[in-house]
């Protein structure tokens with residue numbers, strides 16, 4: 100049984116970087132008929148907020164990434180305390196009292212001596228009396244997991260064989276001086292208790308994974324399959340970390356990006372497969388293959404989402420946008436015909452309104468001075484309203500006969516007079532929807 104999880108911290112809104120992690124884990128679960136757990140990593144009481152947890156759920160719902168279960172770390176603190184006790188029992192957990200400033204000094208010294216800045220385990224040398232003195236002076240220390248200085252190996256689902264020397268990594272702090280349990284241990288306990296079989300996350304977690312594998316083993320759990328996807332960069336390869344705040348999923352939604360366009364894009368960038376618009380979640384699941392992804396940083400350009408959004412909308416039946424058309428006041432009887440005309444001329448749903456305004460209110464005519472006389476005469480030949488499917492061809496044939504104009508010289512001034520634009524829907528289809536011709540008055 101495959102069990103995956105998406106484990107955001109509810110300390111902000113989800114962005115495209117998080118989405119990649121969520122989507123991969125979701126697709127793996129669905130492809131294998133497994134379970135997808137939404138886990139809220141909310142052990143930091145200062146930064147975690149219920150409104151962010153709600154926003155995360157809303158964003159996932161918008162995308163159709165449905166979860167089978169929600170878990171919250173803040174309700175599992177007892178389990179983390181038990182795990183901490185176990186680590187103490189087996190002598191893999193020790194208290195240390197260095198302040199951040201002292202640690203920083205140690206790191207600088209090591210770097211000056213050309214050594215890697217790894218915690219020197221000075222706390223392990225403390226006598227019972229020294230510990231007592233430090234506790235009296237500084238209160239509770241942090242709790243560090245004592246790594247076993249061997250190589251840590253795993254077959255990464257994306258990066259391939261990984262081997263990390265535990266001696267090159269500092270013993271990770273799992274509990275802070277104020278008692279706050281940190282993500283590193285909470286995550287391990289959860290992954291074990293919840294039977295997580297596959298963990299996909301960003302490559303910024305590779306070192307975490309190494310230490311977590313040892314913690315899982317120390318606690319007697321089963322090590323899941325790990326995979327680390329590359330991080331996103333901007334279109335020029337620039338770091339995206341600072342801009343991710345502006346790439347929040349809710350902003351993309353506001354800007355009219357369609358869920359399937361976004362998901363189709365995110366499920367393929369960074370893989371050796373071409374980006375293809377998928378028509379449904381089932382198709383996305385079907386076409387997903389983690390082994391196709393590479394380790395190079397993945398370029399992300401928000402502008403790429405709009406052509407896909409347009410393509411998605413062009414393929415939609417009117418039922419998909421019925422609510423939008425109702426909101427604009429498009430009468431039900433006209434919705435089908437209007438959508439046929441509008442859908443090919445929009446990039447996002449926000450563009451639908453402009454075409455309904457054109458139909459409903461007419462457009463400010465755009466008439467070149469050179470064409471003024473021609474257009475004025477043409478308007479005298481305009482068939483009576485309401486227009487029908489043949490109004491445009493009837494009209495242009497009559498104007499052609501009278502004026503002798505043809506081709507672009509005939510059609511363009513008439514289109515511009517009626518719509519105020521050079522481009523737009525097929526005029527034959529648009530005419531029956533046009534309720535006002537402002538150029539006439």
Ligand code: GLU
Pocket residue numbers: 106107108140282286299300304
């Ligand atoms: N809360 C962690 C994060 O957002 C989860 C990482 C993980 O997937 O284990 O980075």
